[in-house]
Amino acid sequence: MTYLAVAYFGMLVAIALWTYTVVQRSRRLNQRLESLEVAMSDRFEND
């Protein structure tokens, strides 16, 4: 039963890590896009 619990727990940790990676990637990209858009609008305003 112990090896089964370890296998289950390992799989749960793996999908938690996968989920965390996808969500973080999405948030990071969102932030980069927002800052790039701000930088672009500033530049166009200055021009």
Place this chain on the structure above:
Amino acid sequence: MKQKVGEGLLFFGFAGIASTLVLALLWAPSVSIDAFESPAAQRIFYWHVPAAWAAFIAFGALFVGSAGWLFKRSEVMWRLHTAGAEAGLATGLMTVWSGCVWGAAEWGTPWDWTDVRLNTFGLLTLLAIYLVLGRGSQPDGVETRDTFAAFGLYGFVLVPITYVATRIWSIRHPGPVVGTGDESSINGDMGLVLLLGAISFTVFIIGHIMNSMRVTSLEQRLERLQATMDKVI
């Protein structure tokens, strides 16, 4: 809004999967000691079957996305293709890994090269690995997308073969146990835990597909903005 829905589905799906595991280990009834070499290992079935179900949903998304890109040249369908490939890879690996753990305990070997279902499902997972790694290593373009979409489209033929494999060739992988109507069909508490697992994995994989599609969309927007910025500067 879509981001919140996607993340909400991920959260509820994950909570459901964790609950399924707790119920599978602590609450689901044991199977007959005479029927299995390793009765305790049978509990991995509550993970293995829903993960395989989620893999079929992911490969279905891959098929629809591939066909949509090839025939309609739709950006949304390309995003569905990439999300389906990523979700298919993750759920495929979960299914293969849990199957190997069970096989090692029950059969004495984690893999049987003569079993049709094991090998066709293994090929599906390899296809997903190829698509995910290939997309990461190749520059994005129509030719690249066409190649990967063709693999996604024709690779889907392995899904129905995998599904019917245990009905046609009874080699090593157990046959169907849900809704068969005979005494080998599961019911009661076992069926309830399996149902919770199937619903949780379905919600979870839909959440993942939505999030992955959003990530691809953001990456494309970022590339376009950076290209515009490069031209201006």
